[in-house]
Amino acid sequence: MKKLICSAISILIASVAPAHAQEKVSDGIVKIGVITDLSGLYSDNVGPGSVLATRLAVEDFGGKVLGKPIEIVTIDHHNKADIASAKVREWIDRDKVDVITELGSSAVALAAMKIGAEKNRITMVTGAGATRISGEDCTPTNFHWVYDTFALANVASKEMVARGGSSWFYIAADYAFGHALENDGTRVVKDAGGTVLGSARYPMPGSDFSSYLLRAQASGAKVVALANAGMDTQNAIKQAKEFGLTQKQQVVAMLMSIADVHSLGLEQAQGMYFTETFYWDLNDDSRKFARRFFEKHKRMPTALQAGQYSAVLSYLKAVQAAGTDDTNAVVSKIRSMPINDAFAKNGKVRADGKMIHDNYLVQVKAPKESKTPWDYYRIVKTVPGEQAYSSLADSKCPLVKK
Incomplete structure (x- = not known):
């Protein structure tokens, strides 16, 4: 009798197990x-x-x-x-x-x-x-x-102000991301003791940045910050060099990637500072x-x-x-x-x-510094996450208990 009960239980478990396993992963x-x-x-x-x-x-x-x-x-x-x-x-x-x-x-x-x-x-x-x-x-x-846009601004902008970039002008894409980059950048620059002399917003995507670059040039700002991304950033950097803006002003990309550097080429991108969160050669x-x-x-x-x-x-x-x-x-x-x-x-x-x-503050290498294909970055500084991002105490997320 005991053997029959055990056998029955085993059969029951065997019949239930597949259904139970199925429930662990929906569908x-x-x-x-x-x-x-x-x-x-x-x-x-x-x-x-x-x-x-x-x-x-x-x-x-x-x-x-x-x-x-x-x-x-x-x-x-x-x-x-x-x-x-x-x-x-x-x-x-x-x-x-x-x-x-x-x-x-x-x-x-x-x-x-x-x-x-x-x-x-x-x-x-x-x-x-x-x-x-x-x-x-x-x-x-x-x-x-x-x-996030605060970390991008916080890591690079603080360093640029410390290196003498005391006055800024922003060229920003006119949508949520561009606004956030400009706003966070402005906050960090002012907190670091710098000033913001002006800004210009353009409809995304952008191809002709001439009028915005002329305004940045006329402002006399030491730093012209590009609050955009992707091909917009690439086009703005190319045109800034064509205008001769980079001879007297430092252009800072608030978001740039190794793909952007590769597309521009080291000759165009060399010397650029920006914040990164990953580099293949780390x-x-x-x-x-x-x-x-x-x-x-x-x-x-x-x-x-x-x-x-x-x-x-x-x-x-x-x-x-x-x-x-x-x-x-x-x-x-x-x-x-x-x-x-x-x-x-x-x-x-x-x-x-x-x-x-x-996060990492990086600088793009000059062509003569690059030893192998895709050897594009010099890591200037490693910034621990707790220092790169705004504190949880400052978070506006309603899930955070104050």
Whole structure:
């Protein structure tokens, strides 16, 4: 009789186990959605490279999580929040996408993370930097992974003021990201003892910066700060040199990447200072990841692409550790675990969803200083995350308890 009871229990457990395992991963598959700029002015910084970084993270994790397959879906948002919003809703409601990532362009990110919060779905912003993302517009299910506009301004602007750049003029893209860069930069410059002599905002994307550069030149500011990104930054730097502006004024890119430097060439970009969150030649892990990335993409990864790799890998580790892809359980795990990978060492996620990690002040090398292909940066200073980002006490995120 005892043997019969044990046998019955074993059969019951065997029949229940598959159903229980299925419940751990909703729909029996983990879906990662990558919404990015595949064809526009930010495509070199994110785009196909961020999709590749996602694939590399899935490969490194083993291709499955909790024994279930991982699927990647992607779309080009064309830098339009309405396109992104429609796709996020479709992905969540119809396609059962579990996590929505990249979200380059701050307007796209802010729209998508709001929908994610409404539907209790995780969003991970790796391509946008407006401080609002982890500030006043933060959500319980969103993570801000790579950078923000305060850190970009804080690391570079303080150093430039200390080096004699006491007066500034801003040329800013007229949308959320450009406004945030200009506002955060102004705050940092003034706090460091500098002055802001003026600013000009242009409709994005920009191609002819002549009138804005003339205003910057006429201001007499020692530093002309470009509060933009991607091809806009490249075009503004080229035209600044053509105008002779760089002979008397220092041009500072508030957001620049290795892709921008590569497109401009060292002859054009040499001497530029800016804040970075990743460089392929930082350490053994960054070099290993970068070489694999280069083999497939024929370009070294940008910080945003390396950050995408880190975010996706961290998400999968959290699902594994939680034993489920349930949103609340995974969010809790991401907030509690240290981030150690090719992008960040000893990173941590704060209550506002911001991932805190080291930032770097870099200077672009002169052509004669570059010894190998893609040997573009000189690391001037490493700034710990706690010093680079605004403090949690100053956060406007409603999730932060004061």
